[in-house]
Amino acid sequence: MDHRPAAGPPRAHRLTTMARVRPTPPDLLAAELVRGALDAGGLLVCTDFDGSLAPIVHRPEEARPLPRAAAAAAWLSRSGAREGVGAHCPVGLAVVTGRDSDDVARRLHLGPEGVASGNLGLERWSGGRVELEDGVEEWLPALAAATGDLEMALGQDRLPGARLERKRCATVLHTRGLGSPGADAEAMRLVGEVARTYGLAVTAGKRAAEVRVPVARDKGSAAADIRAAGWETSALCAAGDDGGDVPMLRVAVEAGPRGTAVAIADTEAPEEVLAVAAHTVDGPWAWAEALELLVEGLRRRGG
The missing domain is CATH 3.40.50.1000 (HAD superfamily/HAD-like)
Structure with a gap:
């Protein structure tokens, strides 16, 4: 090579x-x-x-x-x-x-x-x-509210077995280890719904979907x-x-x-x-x- x-x-x-x-x-x-x-x-x-x-x-x-x-x-x-x-x-x-x-x-x-x-x-x-x-702090209340919505959805068995990771400027929905073949797509749909509600951004990762502060x-x-x-x-x-x-x-x-x-x-x-x-x-x-x-x-x- x-x-x-x-x-x-x-x-x-x-x-x-x-x-x-x-x-x-x-x-x-x-x-x-x-x-x-x-x-x-x-x-x-x-x-x-x-x-x-x-x-x-x-x-x-x-x-x-x-x-x-x-x-x-x-x-x-x-x-x-x-x-x-x-x-x-x-x-x-x-x-x-x-x-x-x-x-x-x-x-x-x-x-x-x-x-x-x-x-x-x-x-x-x-x-x-x-x-x-700059610009991050003003979005933290919206992120907290979005995290609450994700917790509620998971509590209602929207995506059984998925796990939330709370971070300073984002919250991640992890699907690693889930057996459902549609888990990743469902995680992106759920995170996307919540992000749109609060004007937040979405990022995809390896077996994960993230809602985050929308600073560029x-x-x-x-x-x-x-x-x-x-x-x-x-x-x-x-x-x-x-x-x-x-x-x-x-x-x-x-x-x-x-x-x-x-x-x-x-x-x-x-x-x-x-x-x-x-x-x-x-x-x-x-x-x-x-x-x-x-x-x-x-x-x-x-x-």
């Missing part, structure tokens, strides 16, 4: 079929990222959490990062990382997730220079503080904002596994030779994720290995 992205749509279409069969080995991906970081004089990694740093589980509260991923995240977000202390160049880590940002920071034990952008870019954790994006933010705008805060000339690696990650992956694509988009593939990975990425790795375990090797390549001896 050609590991260097070519320009134009044919490359994207070719990856759609090739990526599932021939993932990039973690050592080759890490070597390319190290070269790119050294050439650019710095590296910012923007990565998803669920399905990327942590395997997908039936219950979101049970998700844990893989040990190799957590260790790499700790080094990339440690004190002095942005200045390149103990490394061959400055490095930074942003976890861009659909979860609450402080939830991810806690699960990863994110270091003092790490950033977590949560709720698909609607809020952000940095330095131990959470800040909402996504993982792409979150990653672009983080990159604009001092990482403009550095290499950028963006990695994710679901449709919500596509805007973030496109930010890496638009960075040109300094950008690397990585699809973290499993049997549920949407085709659009595979199509936009220059590389595919075989699930969170391969991504964790690539991150570990990346750290080894950038760490100075004793750093």
Whole structure:
């Protein structure tokens, strides 16, 4: 497989079929990222959490990062990382997730220079503080009312066995583990009905439907904002596994030779994720290995 992205749509279409069969080995991906970081004089990694740093589980509260991923995240977000202390160049880590940002920071034990952008870019954790994006707070009462309606519907057996996950700027209806073949479609219908009542937005995910605050933010705008805060000339690696990650992956694509988009593939990975990425790795375990090797390549001896 050609590991260097070519320009134009044919490359994207070719990856759609090739990526599932021939993932990039973690050592080759890490070597390319190290070269790119050294050439650019710095590296910012923007990565998803669920399905990327942590395997997908039936219950979101049970998700844990893989040990190799957590260790790499700790080094990339440690004190002095942005200045390149103990490394061959400055490095930074942003976890861009659909979860609450402080939830991810806690699960990863994110270091003092790490950033977590949560709720698909609607809020952000940095330095131990959470800040909402402009316009979010005024929609929280509507979200609370919508969540109440979803609870009532589930209490009336509208979608037996489905589970609600309440977040700071969204509520998710999970269907993972349900045996009904129409559960995903019914979840989208129910969430859509509630969203229309309150003027909220709807997002689909892997075995999940989400009603969220209708502020025009996504993982792409979150990653672009983080990159604009001092990482403009550095290499950028963006990695994710679901449709919500596509805007973030496109930010890496638009960075040109300094950008690397990585699809973290499993049997549920949407085709659009595979199509936009220059590389595919075989699930969170391969991504964790690539991150570990990346750290080894950038760490100075004793750093």
